Amino acid sequence: MAQRRARLLAVTTAAAVALTVAGTQSGAEAGGRGGHGPEPAARPTKVVVIVVDALSKEIVDRYDMRNVEALMKDGVDTPHGYLGHTGSVTVVTHNVVTTGASPKHMGWTTEGYRDVDGLLGAPGGLYITSNFGLAQMAPLQQAAGYPHLSDYLDDTGKVFTVSPKGYAAWGLSGPGSARTSTITFGSGPTCTNPDGTTTRYRQPTGWNVPAYFSTACGSRWLARRDTIYDTGQYPAQLYPATDNRYVVGADPAQQGGDVWATDAVLEVMEQEGDGWSGIFVSLPGVDKAAHMWGGVNDPEGATPGYDPMTHMRYATRTADAQVGRIMQALEDSGQLDDTLVVLTADHGSVAAGEGHFHGDVEPENDYGYYNWYYGSPANDVPYLRPQEALLPLIEGTDDGTGATNVGLSYSDSSLNVWLKDQSAAKVAEAAALMEDLPDVTAVWRRHGDHYDRVTPVRWDRMRGAEKRWFAAKAQELVDTQAADYGPDLVATLPDDTTYSVLGDHGGIQRASQQVPIVFAGANTSHKDLRAEVRSVDIMPTILRAMGIAPTRAMDGTAHELPTRKHRR
Template sequence: MKQPRIRVALALAAATVLGIGAAPSAVRATDPDRPERVLIIVLDQARKDTIARYRMDNVRSLMTGGVSFPNAYLGHMAAETVISHNVITSGLLPKHMGWSNEVHRDVAGTLGSPGAYYVTSSMSCSQFDALIGAGGYLKLQDYLDAHFGDSSFASIAQKRTAACTGGHTAGPLDAGDFIFQIRGSGVSGSVTCDGITSTAWRRPEAVSRPAYIPDPNVCSRWWTRQSTTAEGLDYGTASQAPAWMYPLEGNRFMPGADPGHLGGDVWSADAAIEVIENDPEWRGMLVSLGAIDKMGHMWGPNDRADSDTHLPAIARLADEQVGRIVAALDAAGQLDETLIVITADHGAQTGRRFHGVNEAFRSDFNWYCGKDADETYLSPSPAIAAFRDALGGDCDPSTAGGGLDFTYQDAHIAAWLSDTSLASLQTAATAMLDLPDVVAAYYRDGDRYVRHGGLGKMTGGERRWFTLHAQELVDTMAAPFGPDVVGLLRDDTTYGVYGDHGGHQEQVQSIPIIFSWPGLAPSTPSTALRSVDILPTILDAMGIAYDPTSVDGRAFSLPFA
């Protein structure tokens, strides 16, 4: 159950505790020497080198004209969409958020029976709302409301895991707040929308919908076609390795050919522009562009193929959407007021050493070995099957004394056990070390992980990064709901799909962090800024008071011109 606190109460508490000195309904006078709005654009799976590799000129313009951190890194695990969007908007590490990996053990019974398991990438907005509510922590929009007075915040994405985690707060959303994501419910049978009859129409999903966005149940521009099997909407990727493990599914990530119902990153940019043009009261917005991630999973993050369904074209398209959003701010007279933040929710690495099963539609069965209330993945790869068998379990949490309850594996391996005694943890960590290309195994001890056994083969560069960051990164997900045992993998190793993330590796942790506002002095600080530092840095730049002890991140004072 959500804690009995409401959004206004949170903002009032912030006003009192943080020394703001005004109720959230009392609009503050704006400071012309500070940004008055903030727009966060998340380029899902974009590494720092993605921007130059694919000539993302609009992003490069913001980078060279703003404050860019060449030594930035993600700074947490698991390095996943479902984790990072809440890190960005809360300033908290995953261990303090309420969930920390792609699998969640609900030890507190917030979502249902205590100890039940959930695949977080399949959770609903209401379930994320419940976890954030149970945590009772402030989010970006709470700080904006407390400082400026009641205002609007929009969280927009193709993925529910981005929109809902970025947009929900510990209390009910204000009337002006808005969560919008492309993948709502499908329609039954063949439906006609704008003169086009299709079995693949899909409605969007909106939480706290503003009046300028039509009812999702009524045909509108926001409907897209998103079926893998109908109408050839897999774009040929369902029969082409390695993309076939995680093929395209219509126009969730591809714009498509229907100009009245463009999907992909165009959809998200169009929604952001709707907010800019129709809601002068917006103060904060998160826009997550997800297509780079999809192509990176299918082909690997270094993809060079010249095709609309490959990374070069889709990265340029994402860059065009950044340009369109910035142009809309300019046209609305809001560009000089808006602090623009460009970042990513993780990087990625190519599975040159791949230990999943390279067959069509294998992604979820490679990623998971387990069973929750509505999903069953009990056909793991041979490597994970060997790990399961070594522990005498069956990846089914409902089996009494089953040993291994659940695993998740991409560029790291995470395991949840039914028996968490020290002996069982150490046995599982020993078995983890036997898996291909595992370089280190850890078991959880409270709010940290203990490395068990020796280190596997690494190059000099891998070892340097490991020494600097491995313990720091793995500890960020150490919580009772997090994995009991973790395996860290070599560079260029994946277990899920060809291009993957989640782990500690430098390529996975490599992300851009860019701040752009006309009042900033262009610079490239050497500070190794992390995702968790983005929120306090935004608050510092906007002159918004906050309690530094309430966040895990540290503010960087951006240089003003």
């Protein structure tokens, strides 16, 4: 038995995960009593949500992620599914997945935010949302008034959220209650090594962190800081790995990144037994590698001083193995039959093509932040070194005092702008300047609950399939940001264009939008949903599968999951 367990925990093939998913069949279905006709299977009582950050369908295919592919084959896949909103960024989607709320109704829409009602400070203040922790997210979530998935589940058991990335954790978990735990990374101890040197660490922090996650020196739950591997060079230097928050690391006793997150999930399962009802986990390794090395354009072995640990091939293989480990743990514990598993991503990854990267490069670690942001946000340092491509907008607008009218801009695979003077004339002035920025396909102006396109579409900057996607989806996707706290203007960009780092997120591109959405475990069948399932549909679909009546209307659609029919 021990030998079989060791073999299964090293799940690396599609066939092995197929065995895991097949474990959702009951003994009756596998040849039990029968004779009394079909009856509906019991509803799931538990939920596991696995978010593999930046995992586009293209990445799954390119890197042959066999465990993910097996779930897509043997669970309920959504071949026509897509993200369904902008900004297609972590800080938005994690909250969408566990609330069923569109960004225009959930409190913030992308990595920039205008505090219209003064929930965080003086009314009108401009903020960067990826700096938000519980103290900032909770007031926005509570003001919007929607419940999180954890609010429905904590009546029947404890709910745990695990993510090395803080704002991802708080989006998935919600504000928290006495029966919820949120486990992420914070600054940890400086520990003395046997040779007298010292090492700085990150440690578990969050909300109601269980005591079994020790923060003492030597604990498995610490992750090393001050490690940069091969990422202190272009292009990774724009957003380098500086510790093991997102990278696994070389110490097998204190691995970080996706392995740390999965180990934490398995620890929760072991310690809590049957006492949990929900586990939400975010695996950020693919996202970090894609940002640093340009996603599917990662040079891999051609990188000077190449360390495979920071690159896409290693990151995708690692994330894939963690999916297998979680599924195997559910089967080994006998809980898979009662657990609905959701596998998805927070966004895909746009890879900048030659001549279509419009960020600046300086020999400084984290210079990419100056490409992502322009302005003086209330919760960060000033970002006043805009890339050359953005200068016509920054220098061409005037707030009436001789200063730029751009209060905040956020640029990735789309351009998002919050203006100081929001008068019609000033918005039109900025829109005209944005139309002429490199590779812009259209400019959109916020108008109530939607955006109006105010420039012609530059079809000449798109290819065939991209044109069809734009025609079908651009308006729908941009409109999901149409809130008074959202950007005043949005400029869309082609498939292979970024203004920030070589691999990025944010826009309407197919590479950002076409992400896996898979339902497995419990009594799900292998029959696919043919509808265009979106991230906002995940929450209502989970509630429908569990037989839970929502206490508030959601923006998403509750799809009925195909199920196996059990027999008496």
